[in-house]
Amino acid sequence: MHQATLCVHGDPDERCTGDGVNTPIEPSSAFAYLDRPEPVYPRYFNTPNQTAVVARLCALEQAGAGLLFSSGMAAIAATLLALLRPGDHAVLQRDIYGGTHHFVTAQFTRLGIGYALVPGEPDALAAALTPQTRLLFLETPSNPLLGITDLAAVAALAREHGLLSVVDNTFASPLNQNPLALGCDAVVHSATKYLGGHSDLCLGALLADAPLVARVRATAIDYGGSVNAQTCHLLERSLKTLALRVERQNANAQALAEWLQQQPGIAAVHYPGLPGHPGHAVAARQMRGYGGMLSFELAPGAADPVAFQRRLRLVRPAVSLGGVESLISAPVLTSHAKVDPATRAALGIGERLLRLSVGIEAFADLRDDLAAALHG
Ligand code: PLP
Numbered sequence: 001m002h003q004a005t006l007c008v009h010g011d012p013d014e015r016c017t018g019d020g021v022n023t024p025i026e027p028s029s030a031f032a033y034l035d036r037p038e039p040v041y042p043r044y045f046n047t048p049n050q051t052a053v054v055a056r057l058c059a060l061e062q063a064g065a066g067l068l069f070s071s072g073m074a075a076i077a078a079t080l081l082a083l084l085r086p087g088d089h090a091v092l093q094r095d096i097y098g099g100t101h102h103f104v105t106a107q108f109t110r111l112g113i114g115y116a117l118v119p120g121e122p123d124a125l126a127a128a129l130t131p132q133t134r135l136l137f138l139e140t141p142s143n144p145l146l147g148i149t150d151l152a153a154v155a156a157l158a159r160e161h162g163l164l165s166v167v168d169n170t171f172a173s174p175l176n177q178n179p180l181a182l183g184c185d186a187v188v189h190s191a192t193k194y195l196g197g198h199s200d201l202c203l204g205a206l207l208a209d210a211p212l213v214a215r216v217r218a219t220a221i222d223y224g225g226s227v228n229a230q231t232c233h234l235l236e237r238s239l240k241t242l243a244l245r246v247e248r249q250n251a252n253a254q255a256l257a258e259w260l261q262q263q264p265g266i267a268a269v270h271y272p273g274l275p276g277h278p279g280h281a282v283a284a285r286q287m288r289g290y291g292g293m294l295s296f297e298l299a300p301g302a303a304d305p306v307a308f309q310r311r312l313r314l315v316r317p318a319v320s321l322g323g324v325e326s327l328i329s330a331p332v333l334t335s336h337a338k339v340d341p342a343t344r345a346a347l348g349i350g351e352r353l354l355r356l357s358v359g360i361e362a363f364a365d366l367r368d369d370l371a372a373a374l375h376g
Contacts, residue, residue, distance in 0.1 A: 003060060003175055003288075004243035010056035023052040025233045042226045045217055049232035054205075056239050057195075060174035062181050063207035067217055068232065072170060072190025073099050074225035075204030079188055080104075080137070082219035083164055083212075086112030089132040093120040093149060095142040095347050097168065097190075098336040120149035122157050129161060138184075139168040141283070144295045144331040144355040145348055146171075146270045148279025151286055155183030164212070170194070173322070175246040176289040186212055193322030194292070197238045197245050201231055245324060245360055249292030252326075252366060253358040257294050259367055265302035265374050267352070270295045293321060295331075295355040303374055305330050305352055311373035314365055321357035326366055328356050 001012075009015065016023045026048045031040035040046050045067045054066040069075040080103075084090055092104060094117035101117070108115050116128035125136060136158050140149040151167060158165035166186045167179035173194035179187050189195055191203035206216055220226075250273075257271035272283035273290030283290060298305055309317040315326040319334045329335070331349050339347070358366070 006056070006059045007175075007243045008240050010052075011059045014055045014059075016052065023049060023233070023236060025049060025229050027229050029228075042228060043224055044221055045226055047229060047232075049229040049236070050227065053232045053236050053239070056236065057174070057189075057205055057207055060239075060242075061169070061187050061207040062178050063187065063209070065210040065213035066205055066207040067213060067220060068191070068227050068235075069204035069206070069220070070225045070227050071202050072097075072168075072188065072192055072204035073103065074223075075188045075190075075206050076100055076168065077103055077107075078220040078223050078225060079166060079186060079206050079216050080135070081111070081223070082216040083135055083166070084113050087132060088134045089114035089116070089130050090135045090137060091116050091118060091125050091128045091133055092137040093125075093139055093142065094118055095120065095145060095147050096137070096139040097143045097170070098331070098339050100137075100139070100168065101336075101343075102338045120147060120154075122150060122153040125154060126157055129163075133161070133163060135164045135166060137166050137168075138179075139171070140177075141171045141272055141279075141291055141293060143171060143293075143335060144270075144353065146272055146277070146279075146291075146293060146295060148272050148277075148283045148286075150282045151177075151179050151182040151184055155179075155185075158185070159183070170322070171293050172287060172291055173242065173246050175243055176250070176291050177287045180207065182286055185209075191235055192320065194246060194249075195239060195242065195322075196235055197242065197323055199318075199320055199323035199325065199327075201234050201238075203227055203231060203235055246289065246292065248360040249358050250289035252360070252363050253292045253294050253356075254290060255363045256356070256358060256366060256370070260294075260296050260370070263371075263374060265299050267297040267299040267302075292358040293355070294358065295353055297350065298352045298354065300352070305354055308354070308373050311376055312369055313372070314361065314369040315356070321355075323357065324360045326357060326359035326361060328354055331355055 186208035271294040
């Protein structure tokens with residue numbers, strides 16, 4: 001079945017059996033336990049609303065099992081801490097979400113876990129492996145420069161060395177890219193972004209095969225970080241329109257990236273759908289669409305980045321992404337504020353870089369808003 005159909009129905013054979021077409025919201029945190037194979041409890045990740053959403057996400061990511069967490073970082077932290085032990089080593093792509101970067105640099109050493117943060121090219125990842133390396137962590141397209149990592153090549157590297165490969169698929173969404181189908185072992189999402197899509201919830205997800213998810217679940221139960229039924233319901237409702245939203249966001253982002261490239265005052269545009277983007281060929285191979293995220297650099301001497309954002313009427317300077325409304329932010333002040341300036345500079349994240357999360361508005365209105373702020 002096509003992704004658009006799976007968004008609406010999930011697996012039709014797994015749909016709830018009541019007369020209503022929606023999964024009923026089951027608010028209980030206490031469930032009958034006699035004669036049941038295992039207790040049901042929100043923090044055990046097995047309530048009816050949690051499992052209904054996970055089933056839909058499994059269909060979209062071609063996964064055997066999954067867990068829903070209270071945030072993307074809860075999903076990432078639980079996954080990494082469950083799969084790594086003291087003495088282990090992980091190789092992570094260095095241009096990952098600033099919060100993940102901070103989590104690794106702030107926590108791993110304290111926990112006795114070694115790590116290397118390196119460029120996402122397979123050669124660089126391979127060069128950083130040690131005999132203790134157990135896991136590769138990737139994010140593609142990456143935040144905020146939209147770098148592209150060749151997931152099939154990384155999955156092959158991981159298999160060759162007996163490592164697990166974990167991919168943050170937040171920017172692409174399952175509509176544009178399925179890392180498990182490319183051979184990777186696990187996918188994490190900040191469901192706060194495209195999956196939720198309305199900037200009104202905070203959730204995370206892990207999708208993988210059943211044994212790997214069972215390993216993470218055992219640890220995640222100790223950490224907490226589960227979600228309630230109402231929030232699950234919000235996400236389930238949002239997933240029904242995911243295909244429509246992403247399709248429009250892909251088209252708007254492509255058109256805006258092409259337009260921005262032509263504008264005086266713009267020094268660079270980072271979008272994998274542009275033929276000049278260094279990751280374009282790989283993105284064309286592994287993605288169905290190039291996504292709704294782009295970033296651009298204001299030329300020196302052109303608009304001041306903060307003044308530019310203040311001049312926008314429609315696009316809102318706000319922290320987050322993936323919603324129906326277009327949002328803009330300066331990574332040095334937001335997603336990468338916690339990354340030290342030297343590392344930021346090495347990553348190519350400068351003061352004049354702006355990240356745009358393109359929404360579902362009419363393209364012409366977005367273009368006119370950006371034009372007025374740029375030239376006004
Ligand atoms: N991964 C990416 C790519 C993100 O952009 C974010 C948040 O911005 C996260 C993970 C963390 O998600 P959350 O804010 O839901 O914890």
